[in-house]
Amino acid sequence: MSAATITAPRTLSSRVSPLATVRHTLTLAWRTLVQIKHNPMELIDLSVQPIMFVLLFTYVFGGQMAGGHPTVYLQYALPGIIAQNALFATLNTGVGLNTDITKGVFDRLRALPISRMSPLAGRIAADTVKQVWSMGMLLAVGIIIGFRVKTDVTGVAGALLLLVVMSFAVSWVSVLIGVLVSAPEKVQIFGFATIFPMSFSSSAFVDVHTMPGWMQAWAKVNPVSFLANATRGLINGGAVATPVAQSLISAVIVAVVFAPLAVRALRRRI
Template identity: 75%
Template sequence: MTASTLAAPRTLTRRVSPAATLRHTATLAWRSLVQIKHNPMELIDLSIQPIMFVLLFTYVFGGQMTGGHPVQYLQFALPGIIAQNAMFATMNTGFLLNTDITKGVFDRLRSLPIGRMAPLAGRIVADTVKQAWSMAILLAVGLLIGFRVKTNIGGLLLAFLLLLAFALAFSWIAVLIGVLVSEPDKVMIFGFTTIFPLSFTSTAFARVDTMPGWLQAWVKVNPVTHLSDATRGLISSGPVASPVIKTMVWGVAIAAVFAPLAVRALRRRV
């Protein structure tokens, strides 16, 4: 009799190549974008809310701020409105991430042979695309009612890239909150209780020299101030180099602190 040799069982591995992870991320990002057709309210939120902000700030506050010249105030405030909207939109990342986690979608995705970080990366990439759409809507409405780009197309593109980069860094805060809280609505509560005061105590809507002295100290270091000033300088008028550098420093610092915390919290939860 001949002895039969049993082959050693093959060890399965969860390792996925970087190229495959990129493909999985793109697929999941597309999944998140396609879902809009089944939930059109999400696209309405990304479109109607920015339009309302532009119209309200221009025609309700603009006359008071500039002595009856609302379009003049729009020229100052639109970059700040875009910056504030970019930060608010990051909360959508945390909201939808928490929804996927609490409904078990994340567990089903993680059971597939895909890159470990692809579900999270796909969500962030999709929301970055939505951010670009919302920014374009804001600028288009501003142009329709009187805003004018006083630099050039290069400055406009750099402003959009800076806004998207900062929003991407800031979204790690939303990811961390989305992982930690038990319900999606709590992510939005966090957004309203932090981003509103953060954006209004900046130069997004008013000049720093019009504020009380005790408040000016905070306004001058507020990251929203630097983001608003950088955007304003790139598409309208004002300093560019200093606010752009400070915005980038803030973005790197936020990502360096909150990205590892968010990833660690996500691994513990799922």
């Protein structure tokens, strides 16, 4: 008789390597992007709605704002529209995260041998891709109806990079709200209650000097004004250094404050 050989069970490590974390993140990001194929209505948020916004602002308000010359107003307003759309798009991160949590997707992912932060990182990475797509759509439509880039490819690339950085920072606010609220609709309500008034009380659509004095004081320190002015300078030409620095400082402050709060809230909930 031969003695049976007993193999000791392998001890599974609770730690995931950085390379595996990146692989898991990319896989989950692709999962989020593929969902667009099964949910075509999401294309409205990414494409149709921003395009309608550009057309309405140009042809409804443009004539009044620029003395009968809509394309003149478009040249000023399009960078602000792109900035506003980038901030509104961050709400998709909170909505998608809340949906995954409430429907039990995070519970299923937690049972897999993957990094705990991969689902969140994958969501943010996928939403960044959507952001770039939406920005490109807005710029392309603007060029078709009369907008002209006054700088060069470097300026446009810098504007897109700055918008992505600011969106990444603001997305942590969306993540925190998405974790705390009980339904995805409440994330959208929060967005309209904060981003909407901040956008229209900034330099995104009008020169702040046309506002009442008390509102000018707010508009000049409004982070949306920093982002709109920086995007405008990088695309149209003009002052760049100060608004870009102000935007980056604002992004760092938002990320430093809200990223730890969002991660802590997510760990407590899942």
